[in-house]
Amino acid sequence: xxxxxxxxxxxxxxxxxxxxxxxxxxxxxxxxxxxxxxxxxxxxxxxxxxxxxxxxxxxxxxxxxxxxxxxxxxxxxxxxxxxxxxxxxxxxxxxxxxxxxxxxxxxxxxxxxxxxxxxxxxxxxxxxxxxxxxxxxxxxxxxxxxxxxxxxxxxxxxxxxxxxxxxxxxxxxxxxxxxxxxxxxxxxxxxxxxxxxxxxxxxxxxxxxxxxxxxxxxxxxxxxxxxxxxxxxxxxxxxxxxxxxxxxxxxxxxxxxxxxxxxxxxxxxxxxxxxxxxxxxxxxxxxxxxxxxxxxxxxxxxxxxxxxxxxxxxxxxxxxxxxxx
Amino acid sequence: xxxxxxxxxxxxxxxxxxxxxxxxxxxxxxxxxxxxxxxxxxxxxxxxxxxxxxxxxxxxxxxxxxxxxxxxxxxxxxxxxxxxxxxxxxxxxxxxxxxxxxxxxxxxxxxxxxxxxxxxxxxxxxxxxxxxxxxxxxxxxxxxxxxxxxxxxxxxxxxxxxxxxxxxxxxxxxxxxxxxxxxxxxxxxxxxxxxxxxxxxxxxxxxxxxxxxxxxxxxxxxxxxxxxxxxxxxxxxxxxxxxxxxxxxxxxxxxxxxxxxxxxxxxxxxxxxxxxxxxxxxxxxxxxxxxxxxxxxxxxxxxxxxxxxxxxxxxxxxxxxxxxx
DNA sequence: CCATTTGTGCTAACCGGTTGACATACGCGT
DNA sequence: ACGCGTATGTCAACCGGTTAGCACAAATGG
Numbered sequence: 001x002x003x004x005x006x007x008x009x010x011x012x013x014x015x016x017x018x019x020x021x022x023x024x025x026x027x028x029x030x031x032x033x034x035x036x037x038x039x040x041x042x043x044x045x046x047x048x049x050x051x052x053x054x055x056x057x058x059x060x061x062x063x064x065x066x067x068x069x070x071x072x073x074x075x076x077x078x079x080x081x082x083x084x085x086x087x088x089x090x091x092x093x094x095x096x097x098x099x100x101x102x103x104x105x106x107x108x109x110x111x112x113x114x115x116x117x118x119x120x121x122x123x124x125x126x127x128x129x130x131x132x133x134x135x136x137x138x139x140x141x142x143x144x145x146x147x148x149x150x151x152x153x154x155x156x157x158x159x160x161x162x163x164x165x166x167x168x169x170x171x172x173x174x175x176x177x178x179x180x181x182x183x184x185x186x187x188x189x190x191x192x193x194x195x196x197x198x199x200x201x202x203x204x205x206x207x208x209x210x211x212x213x214x215x216x217x218x219x220x221x222x223x224x225x226x227x228x229x230x231x232x233x234x235x236x237x238x239x240x241x242x243x244x245x246x247x248x249x250x251x252x253x254x255x256x257x258x259x260x261x262x263x264x265x266x267x268x269x270x271x272x273x274x275x276x277x278x279x280x281x282x283x284x285x286x287x288x289x290x291x292x293x294x295x296x297x298x299x300x301x302x303x304x305x306x307x308x309x310x311x312x313x314x315x316x317x318x319x320x321x322x323x324x325x
Numbered sequence: 326x327x328x329x330x331x332x333x334x335x336x337x338x339x340x341x342x343x344x345x346x347x348x349x350x351x352x353x354x355x356x357x358x359x360x361x362x363x364x365x366x367x368x369x370x371x372x373x374x375x376x377x378x379x380x381x382x383x384x385x386x387x388x389x390x391x392x393x394x395x396x397x398x399x400x401x402x403x404x405x406x407x408x409x410x411x412x413x414x415x416x417x418x419x420x421x422x423x424x425x426x427x428x429x430x431x432x433x434x435x436x437x438x439x440x441x442x443x444x445x446x447x448x449x450x451x452x453x454x455x456x457x458x459x460x461x462x463x464x465x466x467x468x469x470x471x472x473x474x475x476x477x478x479x480x481x482x483x484x485x486x487x488x489x490x491x492x493x494x495x496x497x498x499x500x501x502x503x504x505x506x507x508x509x510x511x512x513x514x515x516x517x518x519x520x521x522x523x524x525x526x527x528x529x530x531x532x533x534x535x536x537x538x539x540x541x542x543x544x545x546x547x548x549x550x551x552x553x554x555x556x557x558x559x560x561x562x563x564x565x566x567x568x569x570x571x572x573x574x575x576x577x578x579x580x581x582x583x584x585x586x587x588x589x590x591x592x593x594x595x596x597x598x599x600x601x602x603x604x605x606x607x608x609x610x611x612x613x614x615x616x617x618x619x620x621x622x623x624x625x626x627x628x629x630x631x632x633x634x635x636x637x638x639x640x641x642x643x644x645x646x647x648x649x650x
Numbered sequence: 651c652c653a654t655t656t657g658t659g660c661t662a663a664c665c666g667g668t669t670g671a672c673a674t675a676c677g678c679g680t
Numbered sequence: 681a682c683g684c685g686t687a688t689g690t691c692a693a694c695c696g697g698t699t700a701g702c703a704c705a706a707a708t709g710g
Contacts, residue, residue, distance in 0.1 A: 003666060014689050019668060027687050044458075049438045050384060051666035054375045055695045061418075068404050070598070075400035079393050082421050091439065093386075094419050096407050113374045114416065133369075218602055247602045254604040273395070277543055277572045278603050279579040328696060339659050344698060352656050376696035380665045 002043040011039035022047060053115065062300055063111035063119040065095045065104060067216060072272040073242060073289070074122065077141075080293035081120065088301060090117070097123040099216060105130065112136065118300035124184060137303035139296050142187050144312075150303070152296045152313045153187045159285040159317040160194025163239045163267045166283070168202055170265050170325050172237030175199060176207035176228060178221070178249075179241040188241065191269070195239055207232065221248035229256055236264055243268035243275040246282050250324070266324040280323025288315045327368040336364035347372060378440065387625055388436035388444040390420045390429060392541060397597040398567060398614070399447065402466075405618035406445065413622060415442070422448040424541065430455065437461065443625035449509060462628035464621050467512050469637075475628070477621045477638045478512045484610040484642040485519025488564045488592045491608070493527055495590050495650050497562030500524060501532035501553060503546070503574075504566040513566065516594070520564055532557065546573040554581055561589055568593035568600040571607050575649070591649040605648025613640050 004022075008015045013032055020026045021036040039045070053059040062085050066074040082092045093116060095107040104125050111119055118137035124145075131138060131145045140151035160177075167175050177195045180188065192208065199206040209224050225248060229235060240246045246268030250260055258264045260280060268275055271286035295313055302309045329347075333340045338357055345351045346361040364370070378384040387410050391399040407417045418441060420432040429450050436444055443462035449470075456463060456470045465476040485502075492500050502520045505513065517533065524531040534549050550573060554560060565571040571593030575585055583589045585605060593600055596611035620638055627634045 004668095005666085015667085016669085016690080017688060020688090023668075025669090027685085029687060032688080046434060046438045048379075048440060048666050050375055050379045050440045051695090052668080053695090054373075054379055054666085054697085055668050057695070059375060069394055069407070070397075070401045070404035072395075072397060072400070072599075075397070076395045078419070079395035079421050082394070082419055083423075086420075091418050091435065093416050094403070094407055095411075096404050098408075109371060110416065113371045115373060115375045218598065244599075244602070247599065251602060251604050251606075273543065274397075274569075274572065274599055277569070277576060279576050281576075329698095330696085340697085341660080341699085342658060345658090348698075350699090352658080354657060357657080373696050376665090377698080378665095379667085379696085380698050382665070 001048070002045045004045075004047065006043055007036065007039045007045050010043060011035045057115075058304075059115045059117055060090050061093055061114065061116045062090045062297070063093045063095065063107070063114075063116040064122070065097055065107055065111075065119065066122045067099045068096045069094060070096075071216060072244065072274060073270045073287075076272060076289050077122065077293055080290045081297060084294045084297040088297060090297065090300075097125065099123060099125055101125040108134065117304050120296050120300060124186060137300055139299045139303070141292070141296060143185075144187060147311060150299050150309050150311045150313060151187075152292050152299065152315075154287045154292060154315045154317045156187050156190040156317075157194045159269065159287075160191035160239075161198055162317070162319040163191075163269075163285055164195045164198035166267060166319060166321065166325055167237035167239060167265055168198065168204060170237070170261070172204070172265055174205050174207075174232065174235045175237035175239065176209060176232075176235050177239045177241075178209040178211070178225065178228075178245055180211050182210055191239075191241065207235065218244065218248055221245050222252055225249055225252045226256070229253075229258070237266075238264065239267045239269075241269050243270050243272045243282055243284055245269075246275070246284065246324070247278060250278070250282075261324050268324075271318075271320055275320075276322065283322045283325040284320050286318040286320050288317070291315055326373070327370045329370075329372065331368055332361065332364045332370050335368060336360045382440075383629075384440045384442055385415050386418055386439065386441045387415045387622070388418045388420060388432070388439075388441040389447070390422050390432055390436075390444065391447045392424045393421045394419060395421075396541060397569065397599060398595045398612075401597055401614050402447065402618055405615045406622060409619045409622040413626060415622065415625075422450065424448060424450055426450040433459065442629050445621050445625060449511060462625055464624045464628070466617070466621060468510075469512060472636060475624050475634050475636045475638060476512075477617050477624065477640075479612045479617060479640045479642045481512050481515040481642075482519045484594065484612075485516035485564075486523055487642070487644040488516075488594075488610055489520045489523035491592060491644060491646065491650055492562035492564060492590055493523065493529060495562070495586070497529070497590055499530050499532075499557065499560045500562035500564065501534060501557075501560050502564045502566075503534040503536070503550065503553075503570055505536050507535055516564075516566065532560065543569065543573055546570050547577055550574055550577045551581070554578070554583070562591075563589065564592045566594050568595050568597050568607055568609055570594075571600070571609065571649070572603060575603070575607075586649050593649075596643075596645055600645075601647065608647045608650040609645050611643040611645050613642070616640055 004018050008018045069078050085092050097104040120139050122141035124143045142153045179192050182189050238249050249266050253260050253264050268282045268284040271284045275282040275284050329343050333343045394403050410417050422429040445464050447466035449468045463474050467478045504517050507514050563574050574591050578585050578589050593607045593609040596609045600607040600609050
């Protein structure tokens with residue numbers, strides 16, 4: 001790898017001059033500028049960003065911690081995040097925590113050691129205190145950690161309401177909601193709050209199925225749903241916390257001989273791209289993933305530049321009614 | 326951020342000693358080791374990896390270029406890759422090329438500037454020559470670039486054969502294969518070669534549907550498939566180059582009133598997790614994504630350590646027969 | 651008691667850039 | 681001829697580590 005010194009020698013100028021060209025500072029004549037560019041090209045020179053990062057104390061790297069990028073929601077999120085980040089001059093280091101607390105902690109340390117400019121946390125398994133200790137720009141995704149750490153979310157309560165209300169509107173008389181562990185105080189839990197509120201307001205019986213803490217396994221979803229529907233065959237409406245869960249529900253219904261939407265209405269969450277690819281297409285609550293991603297990157301940028309940021313960043317959701325209701 | 330100097334002062338030792346503790350070299354007494362660790366802990370010190378990278382000329386970062394991590398196949402691939410990489414002490418910088426040649430080129434430059442130790446290329450839009458110029462450890466995913474650049478793939482020809490043979494075995498009389506652009510010389514094109522071979526050997530009429538170069542859009546798949554099936558209503562077997570395409574095919578069939586698998590047999594590719602989540606579950610050719618990921622990381626590691634590597638790395642595929650055939 | 655081994659410190663160089671201070675030189679306008 | 685803006689160079693310090701070389705002291709052991 002050629003260094004700035006090689007370029008300087010080849011161009012017949014000093015290192016300082018090359019650096020000035022590289023950084024556009026001070027006086028440089030067109031002639032030398034060209035000489036330098038020519039030398040750089042001939043040597044196929046690219047400045048060593050590690051050296052620059054060291055000096056500038058800024059790596060232009062954002063750390064992104066997700067449960068797993070294999071989950072469609074986080075896959076899409078990651079894709080958008082990376083695209084926006086790159087367009088703003090940031091690179092993205094990905095970390096799949098697998099929703100494992102010790103891994104998450106390790107990743108956080110690793111990101112610190114690597115001097116990332118900020119961390120976008122979309123996996124939340126640690127104690128709130130651990131995140132607070134991080135004296136580093138952090139943006140939380142879908143979780144309110146403290147009054148100091150900004151978060152990006154979408155209107156979970158509204159999402160829960162929209163879903164529950166649609167189930168009732170479509171004539172359901174006994175409904176259930178499957179969600180992740182309600183123990184972690186994630187903002188997504190508001191969906192359940194809203195679901196219960198609507199059911200109670202309308203005096204409709206309802207059930208709650210919580211997955212184990214930290215579980216992302218489809219087979220587990222199927223198992224829980226089968227149990228539920230076998231025990232309560234009169235349930236006629238399901239609200240699921242993700243489109244993947246909704247697909248699992250459709251599969252279980254198909255196995256149990258329940259027709260969707262005739263015998264069972266199903267509503268998913270996220271509006272991930274496959275939601276509209278299955279038949280019947282999944283009715284779902286759309287999260288504005290692209291906008292949430294963009295906002296997250298902007299917040300990191302603002303934190304880095306020490307601009308003031310708003311802590312609460314809640315974007316609207318949208319009911320997308322399709323074939324399962 | 327505390328530096329090694331702060332640690333040294335706090336522990337009452339020299340910077341050299343701290344460095345020796347950090348790197349486990351030279352003689353260190355238990356007593357000082359403890360003092361140093363204590364100081365590190367009290368200061369919440371973590372060594373600056375940027376500085377280390379600069380000195381060592383090794384960043385322990387692998388660049389990963391995929392078309393988009395939002396595609397389930399690449400999402401799963403990325404997830405596995407990251408996990409293996411991390412377990413071997415590497416971090417992963419992700420790049421979504423969107424199958425755009427200029428973006429891919431930019432990403433490659435960016436990765437070089439950032440001194441990544443190697444690049445795993447799973448997006449291939451550039452001229453072979455561009456990849457050859459990179460004097461950097463590169464592992465290609467599913468493409469043979471040159472005799473010098475190792476690649477990881479699975480047995481595409483066998484995959485194509487298994488699929489085509491199963492369609493025939495299930496009684497199909499007129500079959501079609503939908504694949505990406507055959508212009509790019511990707512190894513995945515062998516699936517089509519095999520498909521044609523089987524059809525010709527058995528004297529069965531067949532069709533080919535190529536997506537545009539670089540297209541990853543589901544709506545485009547649906548459009549192409551609808552056209553095909555409307556023009557040739559007697560087609561009774563489809564082989565698709567991904568499970569996503571297979572889902573699109575199922576959707577189109579459902580729209581056209583064709584029952585799967587009764588009127589139409591469908592075989593996908595990859596065996597991504599959603600393949601077994603839709604009803605009917607998709608018959609597919611499983612690529613060993615986990616193993617391919619592991620192998621890719623190992624190859625990068627070997628290249629970095631200048632061990633000899635085998636250029637051709639082809640893993641077996643497996644037919645997973647489910648409900649669509 | 652002397653030779654090693656062990657433990658620690660100091661100094662300086664290095665990784666590949668960036669930057670400020672200062673010197674020098676040329677061309678130009680007045 | 682003077683002053684100024686432009687153009688470039690030299691030098692040294694710095695970012696936060698690592699490392700080799702050398703010195704020195706204490707502990708160990710034969």
